[in-house]
Amino acid sequence: MIYRPATFSDCASLAAIEQRQPRCAQWGEAGWRSEMEVPAAYILCAQEQSVVAGFVALRLAEEVCEIVNVGVLPEYSRRGIASQLLKQALLWVREHGGRQVTLEVGAENIPAVCLYKKIGFVMMGKRKKFYQGREDALVMGQNV
Numbered sequence: 001m002i003y004r005p006a007t008f009s010d011c012a013s014l015a016a017i018e019q020r021q022p023r024c025a026q027w028g029e030a031g032w033r034s035e036m037e038v039p040a041a042y043i044l045c046a047q048e049q050s051v052v053a054g055f056v057a058l059r060l061a062e063e064v065c066e067i068v069n070v071g072v073l074p075e076y077s078r079r080g081i082a083s084q085l086l087k088q089a090l091l092w093v094r095e096h097g098g099r100q101v102t103l104e105v106g107a108e109n110i111p112a113v114c115l116y117k118k119i120g121f122v123m124m125g126k127r128k129k130f131y132q133g134r135e136d137a138l139v140m141g142q143n144v
């Protein structure tokens with residue numbers, strides 16, 4: 001597995017991953033293209049042979065970074081890909097002057113909550129009934 005910054009030519013693959021994972025933010029190919037044009041955005045992907053198997057997308061504004069989208073193809077799950085993507089992303093953030101990383105995750109999204117805790121994120125707060133007026137959002141963060 002190689003981990004590398006995503007490029008415009010990855011947009012279709014990134015959109016295909018999120019389509020397979022309804023818990024991802026659903027940006028579509030055009031959304032990925034616009035994200036790549038945002039100066040504050042950084043997108044890292046995982047590739048094995050010709051398959052783009054996962055991604056993490058973040059935005060860094062001075063010292064504060066937000067993780068805005070994470071996804072791994074279902075058939076590649078539980079192989080440590082998201083963990084590796086996040087660890088490399090956190091290193092990149094630190095190298096680029098970021099000091100705090102935050103994210104929002106559905107309280108019922110147990111795989112993602114477990115993943116983030118394992119990588120060192122802690123609970124910072126809760127947004128009640130944030131998703132579809134039903135599911136709470138947990139705000140998690142860590143200093144890097």
Ligand SMILES: CC(C)(COP(=O)(O)OP(=O)(O)OC[C@H]1O[C@@H](n2cnc3c(N)ncnc32)[C@H](O)[C@@H]1OP(=O)(O)O)[C@@H](O)C(=O)NCCC(=O)NCCS
Pocket residue numbers: 021022023024025054069070071072073076077078079080081082083084104105106109110111112114115116118
């Ligand atoms: C959450 C997600 C990114 C995890 O990707 P992954 O590559 O399988 O994660 P990893 O293999 O690095 O797993 C790291 C840890 O996360 C937790 N985890 C991952 N999948 C899990 C699952 N299905 N059930 C419970 N815990 C899980 C475990 O603690 C795991 O460590 P372990 O395998 O040593 O027990 C992936 O399942 C996914 O794309 N989900 C849908 C999109 C999503 O929810 N994105 C986040 C939105 S905020």
